Amino acid sequence: MEKVGSTPPTIFALSSGSPPAGIAVIRISGSRAHEAGRLLAGNLPAARMAVVREIRNPVSSELLDEALVLRFDGPASATGEDVVELHCHGGRAVVDAVVEALCRVPGLREAVPGEFTRRAFENGRVDLTEAEGLADLLEAETQSQRRAALAVVEGGLRKQIAEWQDRLLALSAMAERAIDYDDNDEAVDPMLTDGCRLLAADLATWLDQPRVEPLKQGLRVVVAGPPNAGKSSLINALAGEDRAIVASVPGTTRDVIEVPLSLDGVPIVLTDTAGLRESSDPVETIGIAKAEQMLAAADVLLWLGDPNLAPDHKRKILVASKSDLAPVEPPIGLPVSTHTGQGLDRLKMEVLKLARALLPGEDAVALNRRQASLLARAHNSLREAGEQRDLPILAEDLRDARAAFQQITGQSGVENVLDQLFGRFCLGK
Template sequence: MPPTEAADTIVALSSGRPPAGIGVIRCSGPQAFAAAQALAGSLPEPRLASLRHIRRPGSDMLLDEALVIAFPGPRTATGEDLVEFHCHGGRATVDAVLAALVEQPGCRIAQPGEFTRRALVNGRIDLTEAEGLADLLAAETEVQRRSAMARAGGAFRRRLDEWRERLLALSAQAEVAIDYADEEDGETAPDLRPAIAHLRQEIALLLTAPRVEPLRDGVRVVVAGPTNAGKSSLINRIVGYDKAIVTPIAGTTRDVIEIPVSIGGIPFLLVDTAGLRATGDEVEAIGIRRAKEQIEQADILVWLGSPCEKPAGAIQVASKSDLAQPAERGGLRLSSVSGEGVQELIAEVRQRAAALMPKGDELTLDRRQFRLLGDAEAALTRAASLSDALLVAEELRTARVAIDAISGRAGVEDLLDSLFGKFCLGK
């Protein structure tokens, strides 16, 4: 965030869109108290809600009667002086108070996610908590909420802080070994490599935790197989309405169709794919290529083809059980017409999905965090196998840089622009 922007006082509606029972307007920055005083006349004691008449400065025009709460920085949500106006939630009232605030010197409307970004810049939260907060705002299921709450609540931050302190201590020991290389023959202290190996094991254990993508975007369930195997009909039966086009014509589905759905509190993304077969049709061939890509990307694969062609780990389904089936068709007998086997398939999919979900408040990693944590683990693996103190110190530095990138201490400006752009104005 450029310094000129950070010096501004930002204003936004932080509650739901009007009309509502209450509209909470937040004002944060160096001029927050002065701007609030200009409207309210005086501010109550810190963190004490008090009723005030809100007037347009320079006139006796009464805008609203609202509760006003002042939060002196740095122990606030943003790390700055912050004032909340709990107004009546009518659209005209909210707009009038906002307009009066932005007329004050140094005040402007906040950019999307700017309140949270200032909390990050001012050290109130780290990047993992901001990412968890973004997931919490988007959570639609209980499982998503609990996982996001674990990340937004700082559990990952505390673990990263502990690892960073241990890395710093190990680096200090390595530096001592370098300083006394002549006496120590260039070797590290005897207990350095075991300590590095122990830290590496802790990081490696977290790398086995469930990933956040199936939880955030939905467990990706890909339905695949040859043409006319009943893939689209099965998708329609599961979601309860005709989402995918179904015809007797082979090759009807020519592109990937994604349908988000929640089943038993677990978010899923059902993926219908083009039927697999040899074809000279250029458009259908593109659809088949995309279908093969989806098979590779699936969290769970439902296979409606021949058992001898089934990809490893897929759920084998013998579809169209209401019709005569070839003897070699094995797996779960299923009919999208009669409903036979559909609930059994859903139960199997849910069981597999549960293994991909975090248990309780277990921490999860997104792709960025997983990659960086993997870099740190790899650096520690190399460090634990080395005896030269100079090389060990360099690997410890590499691990620490990766940890710092996860928490947002360095090298994440482009990521911040993308992340906070997804937030609402008042968050």
């Protein structure tokens, strides 16, 4: 870390994907970015204009590439600092030569992962919620994850918290004014407590909404039932490949098998479990115990077997497996055949219907665990303030709610989470 009060070094890194690629974007940010750009590319264009320039080694003047050069002036840049971007040809040799040339410029060093975004945060270009959303966006593997992350990156949560903060500041001002000027310190204006309760109710609505973690980690869809019920075959059919061992011998699956996949853009983790039965085999017994643990943790349960023996679960789908071998009229559960494909599409639709109810809505802003914990703290403080009859204590409750909001956005008290967050970013972001 740089010393307090010192000018941070100018940093550079390849900000696009690893070569080879059509274009490689090399970003330079800091007080010496424009100087470094001129050393390699000559005269820089006007701010936010693009020009084609020869890129030369500042020591030997060797021609390295012909690139598109862009200049940005701080604070109106992605990082809040002076920035230069070199859009070079994306071959490894070109990238290596330009990066090596930048290493020779005094006062420059290569950036560490997440350093560009960290500078944007420290310079007020993004708040902590937007930085967290960007980290999620970079890690997104499904369309649902991308949409949820983008809603946060675009400032959805920041704007909502700003509106809550404005209302909270008005309540705090009312409380402080009453403490300073009202003759009767014990009387609390009903408008003040009503305002606290209304704001607490708004926060409670957000706290009741689905979190982002199931979207990031995948909803756990557990396939369970007795031995030889067709669980492993169903896992393979839903996954579209052989991931679980299929055999006619009972008790083949002895451990939990997890298969992450995207089902129509929804991330799920298909979980195969050991057949549930009484067993004297110590290894199979361990597998059955793990299966029972998975049943308890399942977001959605697919039960293959006697419906009367199915465990209680809020989101359970009864599956009449092997329907091509022993059809039952009328079928008890959804008829499915992994051999003919009967019922598989309908089963996927039923899983998706249950899964989507547990996930944030389309383009909705979803809280992560850290944000929800702090929002719950603000909610509790406001709820207590709404019931308070002692003005000084009420004012202190409002101060605590304000502190919780500031920690959500990164305005204070977040030093312990910054290294962990920005360490998730790739080099050059």
